[in-house]
Amino acid sequence: QVHLVESGGGLVKPGGSLRLSCAASGFTLRDYYMNWARQAPGKGLEWLSYIDGSGSIKYYADSVKGRFTISTDNAQNSLYLQMNSLRADDTAVYYCARWVTGASGMDVWGQGTTVTVSS
Amino acid sequence: QSALTQPASVSGSPGQSITISCTGTSSDVGGYNSVSWYQQHPGKAPKLMIYDVNSRPSGVSIRFSGSKSGNTASLTISGLQAEDEADYYCSSYTSSSTYVFGTGTKVTVL
Numbered sequence: 001q002v003h004l005v006e007s008g009g010g011l012v013k014p015g016g017s018l019r020l021s022c023a024a025s026g027f028t029l030r031d032y033y034m035n036w037a038r039q040a041p042g043k044g045l046e047w048l049s050y051i052d053g054s055g056s057i058k059y060y061a062d063s064v065k066g067r068f069t070i071s072t073d074n075a076q077n078s079l080y081l082q083m084n085s086l087r088a089d090d091t092a093v094y095y096c097a098r099w100v101t102g103a104s105g106m107d108v109w110g111q112g113t114t115v116t117v118s119s
Numbered sequence: 120q121s122a123l124t125q126p127a128s129v130s131g132s133p134g135q136s137i138t139i140s141c142t143g144t145s146s147d148v149g150g151y152n153s154v155s156w157y158q159q160h161p162g163k164a165p166k167l168m169i170y171d172v173n174s175r176p177s178g179v180s181i182r183f184s185g186s187k188s189g190n191t192a193s194l195t196i197s198g199l200q201a202e203d204e205a206d207y208y209c210s211s212y213t214s215s216s217t218y219v220f221g222t223g224t225k226v227t228v229l
Contacts, residue, residue, distance in 0.1 A: 105170025
C-alpha cells in the first residue's frame with residue numbers, strides 16, 4: 001500500500017527551529033512532486049511548499065518563504081521540511097501529500113504531525 | 120496569495136443535491152484547469168475528491184462532480200448521504216507557480 005508518515009512535530013519556543021520528516025512507502029519519491037500543507041487549530045488548509053522528484057524545483061507560500069526549506073532524500077525515500085524562525089502562528093498540524101502525476105491534485109496524504117510554537 | 124473564497128456552510132437533506140462554490144481570480148481558478156477538491160472529516164487527513172476541475176480519482180463516488188465557469192469552480196454532491204457531512208476545500212494552481220486552498224465549507228446533512 002501507498003503510505004506517508006510524518007514525524008518530528010513537537011513543542012518549540014518562538015524563534016526556534018524544527019525539522020519535519022515524511023517517510024514514503026509503496027512508491028518511489030523521486031517519481032513524484034511532493035507537498036507540505038498545514039492546518040492551524042480550527043482553521044482551514046494552507047499550502048506551504050512543493051518539490052519535484054529531482055529536488056531541483058521548489059516553490060513556497062509567501063507566509064513561509066525564507067524561513068522554511070523543503071528537501072528530499074531519495075536514499076531514505078523521505079521528504080523533509082526544515083522550519084526556522086518559528087512564530088506562534090506557525091502552530092498547526094503539518095501534512096505531507098503526494099501530487100497526482102501529470103494532473104492537479106494531491107492523492108495521498110499523511111496523518112499529520114503537530115507543531116506547537118509557544119514560550 | 121489570498122485564499123479562494125468558499126461559502127462557510129452549505130446544508131441539505133438526504134437525497135438532495137448541493138453545490139459548493141470556489142471563487143478566485145484569473146490568476147488562479149480562471150487561468151488554469153487545475154482545480155481540485157478535498158473532503159476532510161474531523162481529526163482526519165484530507166481526501167482528494169476531484170482533480171483537474173472535473174476528474175474523479177478511482178474509488179470516489181460518482182455522486183461527486185466538479186465544474187468551472189470563469190473564475191468560479193463548483194463541487195456538486197448528488198444524492199446527499201450522512202457520510203458526506205464533512206469540511207470541503209478547493210485548491211488551485213496559481214500564476215506564481217504556487218497553489219492556494221479555499222477557505223473551506225462545512226457541509227451539514229439535515
